[in-house]
Amino acid sequence: GSWAPILWGRVAVVWAASLTASKPALPPGRSEFSITQSWSQAADQARAVYVHVHGSGGRPVIFLHGIREKASDQEPSEALKRIDGGNNVFLYPSGYMNAWNIGPEASKAPDVAFLEAVVDRLKSYSNVDMSDGVTLVGYSNGCGMVHAVYIESSYPEFKRAACGATPLTVAQYNRGKFYRRPTPAGNSDDYTVEVSPLAG
Numbered sequence: 001g002s003w004a005p006i007l008w009g010r011v012a013v014v015w016a017a018s019l020t021a022s023k024p025a026l027p028p029g030r031s032e033f034s035i036t037q038s039w040s041q042a043a044d045q046a047r048a049v050y051v052h053v054h055g056s057g058g059r060p061v062i063f064l065h066g067i068r069e070k071a072s073d074q075e076p077s078e079a080l081k082r083i084d085g086g087n088n089v090f091l092y093p094s095g096y097m098n099a100w101n102i103g104p105e106a107s108k109a110p111d112v113a114f115l116e117a118v119v120d121r122l123k124s125y126s127n128v129d130m131s132d133g134v135t136l137v138g139y140s141n142g143c144g145m146v147h148a149v150y151i152e153s154s155y156p157e158f159k160r161a162a163c164g165a166t167p168l169t170v171a172q173y174n175r176g177k178f179y180r181r182p183t184p185a186g187n188s189d190d191y192t193v194e195v196s197p198l199a200g
Contacts, residue, residue, distance in 0.1 A: 023126035055087035057127030064142030100145035133159030140165045152180040
């Protein structure tokens with residue numbers, strides 16, 4: 001008879017629903033979580049990510065601050081208030097030493113891996129819609145970090161980007177080719193590995 005496929009279909013639906021139900025939700029309003037990393041400058045460094053869940057949650061937007069700025073200062077800015085509202089999740093990660101490591105900065109933190117870890121964390125929450133990936137928005141040094149992510153990361157979840165005040169550096173893009181650093185940990189400023197960047 002046909003009972004086996006029907007039973008299997010029901011079991012599959014129930015199993016998928018239970019997986020969704022078991023995921024925790026980010027709390028409404030403001031909260032934060034942290035990602036722990038170790039590298040040459042720090043051991044077991046807890047790096048803060050400030051979160052603002054609007055409405056019931058939804059698609060995630062990650063904002064990257066400029067150099068000598070703090071994620072906690074950026075969150076309530078007037079510019080961001082203009083796009084506040086609706087159902088979405090805004091995230092404000094903190095650069096080590098108030099900077100993002102794109103080469104010449106004092107920070108040598110593995111920032112691409114940090115932002116990939118943020119994406120992995122977002123997948124664990126029931127009220128974050130990852131069906132169309134993540135949007136990255138960066139200003140100044142944060143814009144340079146957006147460039148670094150799209151050149152160096154292989155994560156397909158980085159779907160869209162917007163940034164201002166920092167062009168691609170000559171090290172990142174030269175004579176029609178893109179280059180990344182040879183060490184994913186971020187301890188080298190030497191952009192020597194030719195790559196094809198994410199298409200978005």
